[in-house]
Amino acid sequence: MSRRKPIQLSWGIRKEGRSLWTRNAVKGVSVRDERRKKDSRIEWRQWDPRKSKVAACLLKTKLDPAKLIPVPGSTCLYLGASSGTTVSHIHDNVCGSGNHHNGQIISVEISPRMMRDLSKLSESRPGLIPVLGDGRNPFVISPYLRGKVDWIHQDISVAEQTKSFLKISDIFLKSEGIGILSLKAASERWIEGGDDTRFKEAEELINQNKNLKLLEIIDISHFESQHRIFVIKRLDDN
Numbered sequence: 001m002s003r004r005k006p007i008q009l010s011w012g013i014r015k016e017g018r019s020l021w022t023r024n025a026v027k028g029v030s031v032r033d034e035r036r037k038k039d040s041r042i043e044w045r046q047w048d049p050r051k052s053k054v055a056a057c058l059l060k061t062k063l064d065p066a067k068l069i070p071v072p073g074s075t076c077l078y079l080g081a082s083s084g085t086t087v088s089h090i091h092d093n094v095c096g097s098g099n100h101h102n103g104q105i106i107s108v109e110i111s112p113r114m115m116r117d118l119s120k121l122s123e124s125r126p127g128l129i130p131v132l133g134d135g136r137n138p139f140v141i142s143p144y145l146r147g148k149v150d151w152i153h154q155d156i157s158v159a160e161q162t163k164s165f166l167k168i169s170d171i172f173l174k175s176e177g178i179g180i181l182s183l184k185a186a187s188e189r190w191i192e193g194g195d196d197t198r199f200k201e202a203e204e205l206i207n208q209n210k211n212l213k214l215l216e217i218i219d220i221s222h223f224e225s226q227h228r229i230f231v232i233k234r235l236d237d238n
């Protein structure tokens with residue numbers, strides 16, 4: 001490892017200077033040609049913030065990044081999984097090799113082409129559950145869940161993302177659970193005005209929901225243009 005002392009954000013995620021690494025659950029294999037390196041018997045995979053909004057969010061948050069990521073053994077709902085780049089890094093931490101943490105990542109993707117790669121990835125990563133379908137539809141998701149979830153990430157780049165994220169979080173997010181919405185301004189063209197108006201509209205919609213607390217809005221445009229991350233927490237049901 002580099003001389004800079006790594007900061008452990010979770011069992012399987014560490015930060016070294018400005019770079020992030022996850023503990024590879026499938027040793028010897030890169031998912032998207034990312035760098036790997038060994039630290040004694042542990043292999044780490046580099047988690048690229050230019051290819052993953054969750055990684056960008058962890059590098060840019062002003063909160064404790066450790067509080068935004070799901071802990072090992074969590075149940076996670078990932079909407080807009082694509083071919084599984086970010087999902088694989090979440091899997092490294094939540095499931096680990098052979099899913100010895102007993103985690104679950106329900107990974108929903110609407111494109112059959114992306115699903116092909118995601119399904120292939122899931123073969124070597126138990127706990128990663130690929131679901132082909134529309135992540136805005138609760139009936140697509142519910143058959144795969146064993147209860148409410150600890151963590152949700154929605155990254156679907158379609159219109160009305162915030163409304164759909166709020167609906168899904170209302171139904172599926174556990175009390176104290178964390179939700180991450182990756183919002184692309186251009187997907188919200190139905191709202192008049194510029195990017196700031198669209199982000200403001202999202203903020204207002206979130207603030208109207210009494211079950212959820214908006215923890216932070218993170219500007220990740222340094223890594224992904226036109227994007228903001230909205231981090232929410234589900235309030236106690238009692």
Ligand SMILES: C[S@@+](CC[C@H](N)C(=O)[O-])C[C@H]1O[C@@H](n2cnc3c(N)ncnc32)[C@H](O)[C@@H]1O
Nearest residue numbers: 052080081082085086109110111134135155156
């Ligand atoms: C920006 S990409 C996601 C990248 C991925 N989150 C990552 O970091 O590796 C958006 C994905 O959402 C998918 N998508 C779009 N609409 C969707 C929907 N309604 N339900 C599920 N997936 C959807 C797209 O096919 C695309 O693969």
